[in-house]
Amino acid sequence: MNQSLCAPGTIRERPKRFVHANLLDVINPNESDFSADEKSGKKVSGDSSDEGDAIQTEVKEAEEEVATSTDAPPVDRILQNMKRRYTWVKKDFDIEAGSFENNSPLPPAEPLSAVEYFDMFVSRSMLKAVVDESNKYYFQKHGATLNLTVKELTSVLGMFFRMGLVNMHRVRAYWENGSTYELVAQVMSRNRFEKITSHLHFFYNEAANDKVKEDECWKVRPWLSSLSSNMVVLPQEKKSAVDEILIPFCGRCYIRQYMPNKPKSKWGLKLWARSGESGLCYDFDVYQRCNKGFHGSQGGYQLGLEAGVVLQLCSSLPKRDNNLVVADNFFTGPQLVEELSRMGISYIGTVRENRLSCSKLMDEKSKKRGRDTCDTSVTSCDQKTMVAVKWHDNRTVTLLSNCIGADPLTSAKRWDSKEKKHIFVDCPAIISSYNRSMGGVNLLDKMCFSYRFSIRSKCWYM
Known part of the structure; x- marks a missing residue:
């Protein structure tokens, strides 16, 4: 008989529904997994005290190693920073800004040829590794030899660069009659070029375990890691974005x-990058998913995606006292600025006001005072001071920094729509510093789009 059917006139009782708040009431406090194991005769803990002491010693050494590491901040301190509420005071920022001007010309003063400049980023060992893996992959697939050499691979990369300057509707058009491009067609035959590009390999697939495959870019990770290491060797500017x-x-x-x-x-591969004002990239990583950390690690970032990206990219900065990093409001928050202050790194960034709890900055009504209205609020934590500056121009913008505030004021040229002429308004110093330093990554992004290889591959290697 169906349990859901009830006699006429009877009240149907619905089964009691539980939510997560009722779970503790359902569980019997006298029951325990440990007591059940003890009653069943299972051994819960070891009798040897030496084994327990050894484990505690290893844990203690690991904690000390993390606490003394300069690249990875201690987890406990980061968790405390995430829960911390900052007390803001309306006053001026009285810390004098340091000098972030470059003393030496960048790139190096000695003129370099195109090949020498290419070798600074792509080393011979990187090319040799690709040649070995490609030859091995071709032999496994066809039982024959590809006979790819480093010189031939360098020629293929040069052909890709040239194709990025002269775009055609398909690859074979560079060799076809009527559209032959001699700087590409004379280097290598079409069939040889297609054979090499269809069998390029960067990693031995059989050597990859499940841990390695957690990284979505594991097949090209050796190449990306080597390229990033070569970028760090370059003399870096004091300002980076x-x-x-x-x-x-x-x-x-x-x-x-x-x-x-x-x-x-609008579609493509997203990279996190840190570059100087010149547009040179000094460190980067491929964005995979928001729950993954640097190089695709499953642990993620300890301070979240936004702040974690900045901390990881700043770990490759040279050890000096005048490093300045700028970023937009996606990355900026008080926890990030506090952690960078502990690392001795100066920071300027636009910030979303909902990340500044109780900052006591001017509200929307204060905009009626007119253009160039400015307000400042300061907070301190563990002797680390940061300032939030809110400035109203055509729109309101809020910035957060640990090295520079609103003073000294500078003049900025603006167009007055009412007077139909250009006027000069007071501009805080933090605004001027941010605008001068933020264009490096935008220049790099522009170059990546302008000189890209537009022809699609037959299959995605990843």
Whole structure:
């Protein structure tokens, strides 16, 4: 008989529904997994005290190692920073800003040829590793030899660079009659070029375990790691910016992203990058998913994605006292600025006001005072001071820094729509410093789009 059917006139009783708040009431406090194991005769803990002491010693050494590491901040302190509420006071920021001007010309003063400049980023060992893996992969697949050499691979990369300057509708058009491009066609035959590009390999697949495959870019990770290491060796500017870069790509890929705010190409691979004012990239990583950390690690970032990206990219900064990092409001928060202050790194960034709890900055009504209205609020924590500056121009913008405030004021040229002429308004010093230093990644993003190789591959290697 169906239990759901009831006699006429009887009240149907619904089964009691529990939510997560009722779970503790359901569980019998006298019951325990440990007591059940003891009653069943299972051994819960070891009798040997030496084994327990050894484990405690290893844990203590690991904690000390993390606490003394300069690249990875201690986890306990980071968790405390995430829960901390800051007390803001309306006063001026009285810390004098340091000098962040470069003393030496960048790039190096000695003129370099195109090949020498290429060798600074792509070493011979990187090319040799690709040659070995590609030859091995071709032999496993076809039982024959590809006979790829380092010189031939360098020629293929040069052909890709040239194709990025002269775009055609398909690869074979560079060799076809009527559209032959001699600087590409004379280097290598079409069949040889297609054979090499279809069998390029960067990693031995059989050597990858499940831990390695957690990284979505594991097949090209050795190449990316070597390239990033070569970038760090370059003499770095004192000012660097952290932002996102889009590598245009319209094929099928797990890590492809859609970025609607990009002006032209909106689909592609998203990279986190740190570059100087000149546009040179000093460190980068491929964005995979928001729950993954640097190099695709499952642990994620300890301070969240936004702050974790900046901390990881800043770990490759040279050890000096006058490093300045700038970023936009996606990354900036009080916890990030506090942690960078502990690392001795100066920071300027736009910030979302909902991340500044009780900052006591001017409200929307204060905008009626007119253009160039400015307000400042300061907070301190563990002898680390940071300042929030809110400035009203055409729109209101809020910035957060640990090295510079609103003073000294400078003049900025603006267009007055009412008077139909240019006027000069007072501009805080933090605004001027941010605008001068933030364009490096944008320049790099522009170059990546302008000189990209637009022809799609037959299959995505990843």
